[in-house]
Every structure is written in C-alpha cells, then in structure tokens.
Amino acid sequence: MIAKKLKLGNFPTKIERLEKLSTMLKEHIFIKRDDQTGTEISGNKIRKLEYSINEAINNDCDTLITCGGIQSNHARATAAAGIKLGLKSILVLKSDDKPEVEGNYLLDRIMGADVRIISSEDYKNKRQEIMEEIVEELKEKGRKGYIIPEGASNGIGTFGYVNCFNEILEQEKELGITFDTIVATVGSGGTFAGLYLGNKITGSNKKIVGINITDTAEIFKDRVCSILEEAKTYIPHKDFEITKEDMCIIDGYVGDGYAISRAEELEFICDFAEAEGIILDPVYTGKAMRGLYSELKKGTFSDSNNILFIHTGGLFGLFSKKGQFGF
Structure with a gap:
C-alpha cells in the first residue's frame, strides 16, 4: 500500500460487549470505541x-x-x-x-x-x-x-478505516471472537468505504453494514464507489471488483435530516446511556444505533452471530442540543 500515515490517535481503540442490549435482544452485540481516539481529535x-x-x-x-x-x-x-x-x-x-x-x-x-x-x-x-x-x-x-x-472522505482518507479493519482482525485474535457483521454510520461515506475496502483486500468475507443519516442509501452507494475508485490509485498491483450490488446500506433513519434531532432520537440516546453507560451523539451514532436496534428487532440480522458497531464519536455535538432534552 502506497498510502502512508501519521500517528496522532490513541490506537487500538477498545472493543466491549453491550451487555444490556445483548441480553434484551438475545444477540451478541459489541461496540468499538472510536469515540476514544483522543479528546480534541476524538472520533473517527x-x-x-x-x-x-x-x-x-x-x-x-x-x-x-x-x-x-x-x-x-x-x-x-x-x-x-x-x-x-x-x-x-x-x-x-x-x-x-x-x-x-x-x-x-x-x-x-x-x-x-x-x-x-x-x-x-x-x-x-x-x-x-x-x-x-x-x-x-x-x-x-x-x-x-x-x-x-x-x-x-476521499481516496487517501479511506485508508484510515482500512487500517481500522486490520486492527479489528488483530483484536479478534486477542478476544477469541469473530465478528461476522460490522455496522457503521454513513455520513460522508469514507468510514464505510474503508471498512468495505479492508474487507475486500483481506478477503475476510464479513458483512459490512452502513446506516445512512443523511441523503439516501443509493446516493451513498454511488459516493462510496467514487471514493473507492480514487483509493485504488494508491494500491499497487491490486485488482478487486467494486460493485454497488454487494454494498449494504440501510435507509430509513435519517429522520428530519442531517444534524436535526427528533424527540424519539434524543430519548433513545438517553435510554442507551442509562443502559450501557456510553454516550452516543445526536448527528451520527444516535441515529445509527437506533437504526441497528430497530433492525435487530425486525430480525434483519438473524444470520449474524457477533455484531460490532463502530462508535465514531461526536460527543461535543450534544451540547448544541441541550435545549431539546427537556431536563
């Protein structure tokens, strides 16, 4: 891989089991704490x-x-x-x-x-x-x-989550767990693109699932394809197929639009925090985790054994919503 990186974040970020959610839904659900990559530089x-x-x-x-x-x-x-x-x-x-x-x-x-x-x-x-x-x-x-x-979210930036995907593979060995499904928010496309590309390059055959929080799933599939075509220019002697058909992005959780919060979305953030002691953000992970929760209840992930959700950070965005919580 031609792409080179700096060392700025606190890596690897830990993976923990969501005990209450797993028990409630009778599933094995884990979270990767990319909200803990730093403080000023926190998040994905x-x-x-x-x-x-x-x-x-x-x-x-x-x-x-x-x-x-x-x-x-x-x-x-x-x-x-x-x-x-x-x-x-x-x-x-x-x-x-x-x-x-x-x-x-x-x-x-x-x-x-x-x-x-x-x-x-x-x-x-x-x-x-x-x-x-x-x-x-x-x-x-x-x-x-x-x-x-x-x-x-462009070609070079994509490798941040190719690197994250490889980090997850190493953590699977340490934890003795294989995550067959990885779920992430789709907000500009780069995080999903990197996980998708890491899965392709390594031949891991995991299910990479995105939950979009703006625009539509189809728009993002086109955007991810464009990002990945640019990313390919950094990879020597690698040939792999990029197709929209094998991209899984779940629509339906945009709500009223990007960075606009509904009461039920903020209520979910509070319920999740009370259950797991983990704070989600209102723009990205709050909507995406609510989407995952809803899809689990529908049986969408019935063929998944171990699900890993990527917490992409965004804590500071909560403070602009303080008047909407009604405390």
Whole structure:
C-alpha cells in the first residue's frame, strides 16, 4: 500500500460487549470505541486525517482547508491535528444564522482556527469552489493550502478505516471472537468505504453494514464507489471488483435530516446511556444505533452471530442540543 500515515490517535481503540442490549435482544452485540481516539481529535475523523495530513505535509503545504456543518467533528479534529503538526487551518462551516458559540464551534474558536461561515445554499453548491478560492488567496500570500473534503472522505482518507479493519482482525485474535457483521454510520461515506475496502483486500468475507443519516442509501452507494475508485490509485498491483450490488446500506433513519434531532432520537440516546453507560451523539451514532436496534428487532440480522458497531464519536455535538432534552 502506497498510502502512508501519521500517528496522532490513541490506537487500538477498545472493543466491549453491550451487555444490556445483548441480553434484551438475545444477540451478541459489541461496540468499538472510536469515540476514544483522543479528546480534541476524538472520533473517527482522526483515522482518516492521519493519512490526509501526511499527504499535505509531503506536498509542503502549510495550511489545511476543510469544510463541514457548524458543529463538524471533522473540522474540529482537523484544527486540533493541524496545531499539533505546526499547520494552520481554515474551516469553511455551514450556518444560515449567526451560530451559537458552543460545542465543536466553541472548540474551533478556542483553538484559533480561521472559520469562514457560508450559507447552506453555498455549502451545497459552491463549497469546493470556495475552498479552491482560499487556496489561491493563500498562494498570493506565499502560503500553500491543502484541501481536505467533508469528513476526509476521499481516496487517501479511506485508508484510515482500512487500517481500522486490520486492527479489528488483530483484536479478534486477542478476544477469541469473530465478528461476522460490522455496522457503521454513513455520513460522508469514507468510514464505510474503508471498512468495505479492508474487507475486500483481506478477503475476510464479513458483512459490512452502513446506516445512512443523511441523503439516501443509493446516493451513498454511488459516493462510496467514487471514493473507492480514487483509493485504488494508491494500491499497487491490486485488482478487486467494486460493485454497488454487494454494498449494504440501510435507509430509513435519517429522520428530519442531517444534524436535526427528533424527540424519539434524543430519548433513545438517553435510554442507551442509562443502559450501557456510553454516550452516543445526536448527528451520527444516535441515529445509527437506533437504526441497528430497530433492525435487530425486525430480525434483519438473524444470520449474524457477533455484531460490532463502530462508535465514531461526536460527543461535543450534544451540547448544541441541550435545549431539546427537556431536563
């Protein structure tokens, strides 16, 4: 594999059994704590950033440019990782109103990131163009920018979860458990793409399941295919087939939309925390774990013996939802 990485996160992240959920559903359900990869750099994004930022440094870039919602975990992790490596960060964040300085956005400001707020419409239609304009702006100042897409979900970033997949294989040996099914949130596609690719490369024949929390399953299957085609350029002498037909992404748990929480979703986060002592986030894992729970009750995973859910982090996003919990 040509792709090289930095060492920024706390790895390997532990795997633990969800005792109450397993007993309640009469299943064997485990969780991989990628929410514990760090504090400022917590969550799944740092796995991908280890590869993306390494490429930026190798290209002599001094500024990281990325994008996301106002409460983006990825943007916050990018800013923190950049500081550790002596790089500046410019964050293009989406908000239609003057944002409250809380959660991830508060941390962005504390860390001194250069934050550029743009509208939802511009984010949807022009974010790449805006980031490319920032590259030109930096060039005029004698600086060099490196664009990292939303969620670091591109070819190079994919290897963060190829690496995670290999980490899981090693942990299976230590634990004496084989996970036949691995479940992850699909928010920008990179985490699912990496797990899918790791499964393909190693010939492990596991069932990789995504639960999308925005857009649709079909949109993400197309997006994952595009990410994987780019990832293949980093792999010498490897030939494997990428087909949408063998991708399993379960639709139906987007709710009212990306980062918008329904009362029943927040109630599930509270119930899960009371049962397992683990905090899910409102944007990604809360919706995805609720989706897994619902699908288990439907019998969707009746052919699975040991299920591993990837906790991708996002704790700081909860604080912007504080008024919705009704405490």
